[in-house]
Amino acid sequence: MVDKKLGGAGLRGQSAGETSLCTVGKSGSGLTYCGYDVSDLAENATFEEVAYLLFYGELPNQEQLDSYRDQLKSMQDLPEALKNVLRLVPASAHPMDVMRTGASFLGNVEPEASFDDQLTAANRLLAAFPAIMCYWYRFSHDGVEIDCTSEEIGLGGHFLKLLTGKTPSDLHRRVMDVSLILYAEHEFNASTFTARVCASTLSDMYSCITGAIGSLRGPLHGGANEAAMDMIQGFTSPEDAKLQMAGMLERKEKIMGFGHAVYRTSDPRNGIIKAWSEKLAKEFGDTSLYDISVACEEYMWDTKKLFCNADFFHASAYHFMGIPTKLFTPIFVCSRITGWAAHVMEQRENNRIIRPSADYIGPEPRAVLPIASR
Numbered sequence: 001m002v003d004k005k006l007g008g009a010g011l012r013g014q015s016a017g018e019t020s021l022c023t024v025g026k027s028g029s030g031l032t033y034c035g036y037d038v039s040d041l042a043e044n045a046t047f048e049e050v051a052y053l054l055f056y057g058e059l060p061n062q063e064q065l066d067s068y069r070d071q072l073k074s075m076q077d078l079p080e081a082l083k084n085v086l087r088l089v090p091a092s093a094h095p096m097d098v099m100r101t102g103a104s105f106l107g108n109v110e111p112e113a114s115f116d117d118q119l120t121a122a123n124r125l126l127a128a129f130p131a132i133m134c135y136w137y138r139f140s141h142d143g144v145e146i147d148c149t150s151e152e153i154g155l156g157g158h159f160l161k162l163l164t165g166k167t168p169s170d171l172h173r174r175v176m177d178v179s180l181i182l183y184a185e186h187e188f189n190a191s192t193f194t195a196r197v198c199a200s201t202l203s204d205m206y207s208c209i210t211g212a213i214g215s216l217r218g219p220l221h222g223g224a225n226e227a228a229m230d231m232i233q234g235f236t237s238p239e240d241a242k243l244q245m246a247g248m249l250e251r252k253e254k255i256m257g258f259g260h261a262v263y264r265t266s267d268p269r270n271g272i273i274k275a276w277s278e279k280l281a282k283e284f285g286d287t288s289l290y291d292i293s294v295a296c297e298e299y300m301w302d303t304k305k306l307f308c309n310a311d312f313f314h315a316s317a318y319h320f321m322g323i324p325t326k327l328f329t330p331i332f333v334c335s336r337i338t339g340w341a342a343h344v345m346e347q348r349e350n351n352r353i354i355r356p357s358a359d360y361i362g363p364e365p366r367a368v369l370p371i372a373s374r
């Protein structure tokens with residue numbers, strides 16, 4: 001096997017444009033949305049306020065927030081044609097493929113006719129994603145056709161209500177809200193960059209978001225929260241976790257939920273979701289999965305100086321709330337639609353088609369031999 005050449009690979013550290021939406025790792029480990037620290041937002045705001053901030057540039061006042069929530073509420077239900085499509089998708093499908101189909105199909109029946117409709121398209125996707133996921137999940141797994149609307153005020157609670165059919169507890173509502181805030185935006189990560197590349201061709205919002213979902217699906221990006229869950233469920237104790245992780249590192253396997261392309265010493269979202277995961281573990285009445293997760297964190301830092309990224313403690317937190325593992329990455333979509341759409345709109349404001357160059361390393365020019373002589 002040839003040694004991996006990193007060089008300019010992955011465009012790491014190179015600027016690929018300007019943004020006023022977000023800074024990542026600017027002061028070592030910080031994360032800000034439109035100038036606000038993510039920990040401040042996670043403590044003092046709701047997800048709908050953050051969505052409003054990313055879409056309209058400023059946090060809403062109470063009146064603006066109330067009317068924004070009403071607007072999102074009026075956009076939560078799915079068109080009958082989309083429900084018909086979702087009923088055809090088998091239970092064996094990957095839920096991220098369902099999200100991708102849902103976004104793409106919505107673009108067929110409610111197309112973004114012009115860029116003047118961009119905010120309507122963005123808000124429609126934001127409001128409809130929980131129903132796209134839960135309508136398909138409940139129909140394909142339980143044979144139940146759910147009502148896609150709910151009385152829940154926030155999108156996090158709305159998602160939990162659609163998934164379980166039960167009114168969520170205040171703790172679960174708040175953790176979902178915080179989780180959606182933490183996942184909302186992250187500068188030029190792979191999925192957002194996908195959305196911007198698509199936007200740069202002057203394509204429509206639904207195409208940009210559909211492409212971004214495809215990029216988020218992979219285990220090196222959003223798919224890591226599911227992969228981390230599968231991993232920690234295979235450990236029987238903190239000691240077993242350390243033993244098995246040693247073997248994985250020995251075999252040069254990637255440990256999902258650790259490391260980051262930009263942060264060097266910590267991911268500022270980790271401490272926040274970790275604290276909520278601990279609270280949930282206590283409420284759950286069995287802290288073993290949380291204790292195992294902490295052992296993984298300590299072991300990876302001690303042996304490799306690798307730290308947990310946003311995905312790692314999300315795994316146990318979602319698990320304690322009873323969310324099936326395969327829905328973890330789709331929840332990321334329900335949140336990151338805000339960052340993606342904000343970047344699409346920003347790209348359109350000052351657009352030039354994104355088209356980098358490549359260093360050619362193929363054969364020298366040569367002539368096509370007649371087929372009989374090859």
Ligand SMILES: CC(=O)SCCNC(=O)CCNC(=O)[C@H](O)C(C)(C)COP(=O)(O)OP(=O)(O)OC[C@H]1O[C@@H](n2cnc3c(N)ncnc32)[C@H](O)[C@@H]1OP(=O)(O)O
Nearest residue numbers: 219220221222224253254255256257258259260261309310
């Ligand atoms: C919300 C998010 O999307 S956060 C990211 C979620 N993804 C994951 O958790 C997947 C696991 N992590 C990784 O694969 C990586 O750390 C990435 C994809 C996040 C970043 O990749 P890079 O920028 O290439 O990482 P970086 O340059 O810091 O790492 C270099 C080396 O560190 C090691 N390393 C980094 N992360 C890990 C890890 N999780 N497990 C084991 N070794 C690792 C590897 O030896 C890597 O070398 P490689 O080229 O052989 O893969």
Ligand SMILES: O=C([O-])CC(=O)C(=O)O
Nearest residue numbers: 185186188189190261310
């Ligand atoms: O920025 C990245 O490369 C990945 C990430 O953490 C995110 O998208 O939230």
